[in-house]
Amino acid sequence: MRSFPASCMGRGARYQVGAIVTSLLQVMRNRALAVMMLGHFSNDMLAGVLPLLFPVMKVQFALTNAQLGLVTLAFTAASSLTQPIFGYFSDTYGKRWFVPATLIWGAVCSASYGFISSYVMFLVVAALAGIGSGAFHPLGASNAAAVSRDEDRNAAMSWYTVAGSAGYGLGPLVGSVLIGVFGRMGTLGLLIPGFTAAALIWPQMRIVERAREARAQVVKALRTRPEWSALGRVILVTMMRSWVFLSVLQLSATWYSELGFGREIYAPLTAIIILAGAAGTLFGGLMADRLGQRRVIITTLLLAIPWLLLYAAFPGPQGLLLAAIFGFFCDASISITLVMAQGLMPGRVGVASGVILGLGFVTGGIGVPVTGWIADRFGMQLALSSLAIVLVAGSLLALTLPSKREVAQEVEEILHEEAILSSEAPAPRGAGR
Secondary structure, three states: OOOOOOOOOOOHHHHHHHHHHHHHHHOOOOOHHHHHHHHHHHHHHHHHOOHHHHHHHHHHOOOOOOHHHHHHHHHHHHHHHHHHHHHHHHHOOOOOHHHHHHHHHHHHHHHHHHOOOOOHHHHHHHHHHHHHHHHHHHHHHHHHHHHOOHHHHHHHHHHHHHHHHHHHHHHHHHHHHHHHOOOOHHHHHHHHHHHHHHHHHHHHHHHHHHHHHHHHHHHHHHOOOOOOOHHHHHHHHHHHOOOOOOOHHHHHHHHHHHHHOOOOHHHHHHHHHHHHHHHHHHHHHHHHHOOHHHHHHHHHHHHHHHHHHHHOOOOOOOHHHHHHHHHHHHHEEEEHHHHHHHHHHOOOOHHHHHHHHHHHHHHHHHHHHHHHHHHHHHHHHHHHHHHHHHHHHHHHHHOOHHHHHHHHHHHHHHHHHHHHHHHOOOOOOOOOO
8 A cells, every 4th residue: 555754644734724724814804704704603603502402491391302303393494494585585685784684683582592481482482583594594695605706615605604603513602601600591692692793794785785786797697597406406415414413413412411411511512513513514615626526425424424323322421522523524515515506506696595505404404303203212322323324315315416527517518608699699889890
């Protein structure tokens, strides 16, 4: 077997770190993109608080795992099913106040968690919070894409996605501190991040509007066509991945609580899964540019399987490491499928973002109560282990996704057709020779 000198490996690692730092600096110099990342961070941090409330709510309202799964479904379904609608709204009627308003709405709803008095109210508030989160995602993703340069859009969208994942990962920790210090009513402190992000985004929305208008004119001139069949397969792969990831994420805190572990274990556990997923998202986005989108999606889904099985089989302190590795691989394809969907729907970036972030994640919400139902009857270990079947199915379906080369050929053919039409069209009056 051929070996590589340690110095070469060291140079390779330094190159990767340098590339990541350079990419981050380029992104942060774009002020409009930076505040959209902050908005994504704040929005998803509010959503990340929800699973931490489950152990408390389960005891207070005598809930089953399936009922807790229904709360997840209420949030996820309200968020996911409305995202294509908000995406269309963004593409057609985009207004400056839309994004700040969604952040304020989400913050008010999340702050209300600590004041509910029944399970029904828990479901309602979760659904309302989901609508706010769902409204932000297509608006934020389409705006972030609009203010990103074409030459580094993949990197920009990876960082944008990671900002949301980082917020989602810190949500349980922030919620744990607020609840630990102030009790359930400590959720009132969640108003701060939402209102702060809204205030910072508002003055940048003029720049976003100008960028969106300029890109709309370019797409209108090209008259490109959506690829519906390929988009459908991308959505299905995203559905399967989100089912697995959300089931592990949402049910782990309850599982460890029932095993006798305290909040000092299950709160960091939830955060670790999300933060490791954020690192995996960045890794996947960078690797997709080198190895191809389809190859990275398939490989990371398959690599998540053994770590999922180990995590389910060996609960305990070692679960922190096993969950981190699982989250890293399982979430590595998020930004890849988002960029792929946006590329397959030119001119409809908001709708594409809403579809992939909305419908693509709704099965995750539906899958959590299914996994919870299996856990109620056969135990959490078997329920989590059975998710490996979903990952296998997602990997097989990912084999049918278009490769980067195929997408490039389709774009080249479209541009070639436009060039022919342009050459055949008569020159406008007054045109020079």
